Amino acid sequence: MMVPPLSQRPVTDEDEEQFRAESAPRKYTLRRRWADYRAEVKARRPKGARARARAWLHVEPFYWGMRVVYVALFAGAVFAVYINGVAEGWWPAWGDKPTTAATPTPPINPTPSVSATASTEAAMSGGYQIGPDGVLVRPAEHAASTYTKPELPEEAKENTERGAELAAEHYLALEIYAWNTGDTQPFIDMSDSSSHFAESFTNAIEALYSNGWTYGNQLTITRVVSVAPVTDPKWNAQPNTIGVSFQVVSNDGITCAGQRIINKDYEYSSRITLFMTWKDERWVATQGSTEADSE
DSSP states (O other): OOOOTTSSSSOOOHHHHHHHHHHHHHOOHHHHHHHHHHHHHHHSSSSSSSHHHHHHHHHHHHHHHHHHHHHHHHHHHHHHHHHHHHHHHHSSSSSOOOTTSSOOOOOOOOOOOHHHHHHHHHHHTTTTTTTSSSSSSOGGGOGGGGSOOOOOOGGSSSSSHHHHHHHHHHHHHHHHHHHHOOHHHHHHHOOOTOHHHHHHHHHHHHHHHHHHEEOOOOEEEEEEEEEEEEOGGEEEEEEEEEEEEEEEEEEEEEEEEEEEEEEEEEEEEEEEEEEEEETTTTEEEEEEEEEOOOO
């Protein structure tokens, strides 16, 4: 019987069904592969604990080398963690015994009594410590020693109107120095004994420092109003007197009177006039006055 070629052979329904089944892609997923692998491994695994141990020991040298490498890596990681813990103080080194210094103990603070608490509260007032004399202690950063005594300019030693002007500026600087330090002697030395202006300021400063202190006192000359000889008899000025008038801005700073703090840390304007008299080859302040600024 002669078999016709495939191109001439009629295709039946069974042939077509078989062709489709054989040519269709197989659905073999990763999950299926893993399940087959586990089933194969489980089927090859020896039965019983002794048989498994014998099988684990009797392996090829390559696998023994891999096991040694894994163990060495694990031991190295554990040792690294141990060394880091000792360095950071998480635990003591192996064999070290903790000493008393290595184990800090909390300080033992006895409970303050009522009298101790009361004395501590009484030693403070408004954030300032009360000194043994009953006056608030002056802050160290604003101590009198932090202020420098003004130096008289050389030109202020000349018998000229410019010399009188500079001497008057220096005189006001000595006044501010006296307020901030309590040292009134330089201010007194440049004042005439007949000056009521100097006497009033000196008495006020000395009275303040007998029971307190002040700091932050400032004065800035903003304008020289006039510099001229005083010749009018109505001023009752001494011979060789130059009148110097300044426009100034002042700040009285912080003042302590006993245990009371007075805050006058703000600026205000005024006009100060000084009579500077040339006596004994130097300028002396013989009179002075202060007027509130009307501008």
